[in-house]
Amino acid sequence: MLFRKGGIFTEEDARKVVEWVSAHPEERELIVMAERVTGEAKRRLWDYARAVKLMADMTGEGREVKVEILEGFVSEHVKGLDVEEL
Numbered sequence: 001m002l003f004r005k006g007g008i009f010t011e012e013d014a015r016k017v018v019e020w021v022s023a024h025p026e027e028r029e030l031i032v033m034a035e036r037v038t039g040e041a042k043r044r045l046w047d048y049a050r051a052v053k054l055m056a057d058m059t060g061e062g063r064e065v066k067v068e069i070l071e072g073f074v075s076e077h078v079k080g081l082d083v084e085e086l
Helices: 011-023 039-059
Strands: 003-008 029-037 068-072
Touching: 003 011, 003 039, 011 029, 011 039, 029 039
Parallel strands: 003 029, 029 068
Antiparallel strands: none
């Protein structure tokens, strides 16, 4: 799932995204597109992906979430969930 935000993607935004993805276990990819992403937000997203992998290993599941972070201009025409609306 693609999450987009014009401006700075913060740790609070990352928390909202993690909560949304946690409620949708069928999602296998988490893509964040923002003009700039803080280091704390990146760590929160990567920690979530590692936690999912660890729990899947412990329970014998094959679940994994891939995290991709894209920084730069965010167009209004890009399809995806707007972080401001979460």
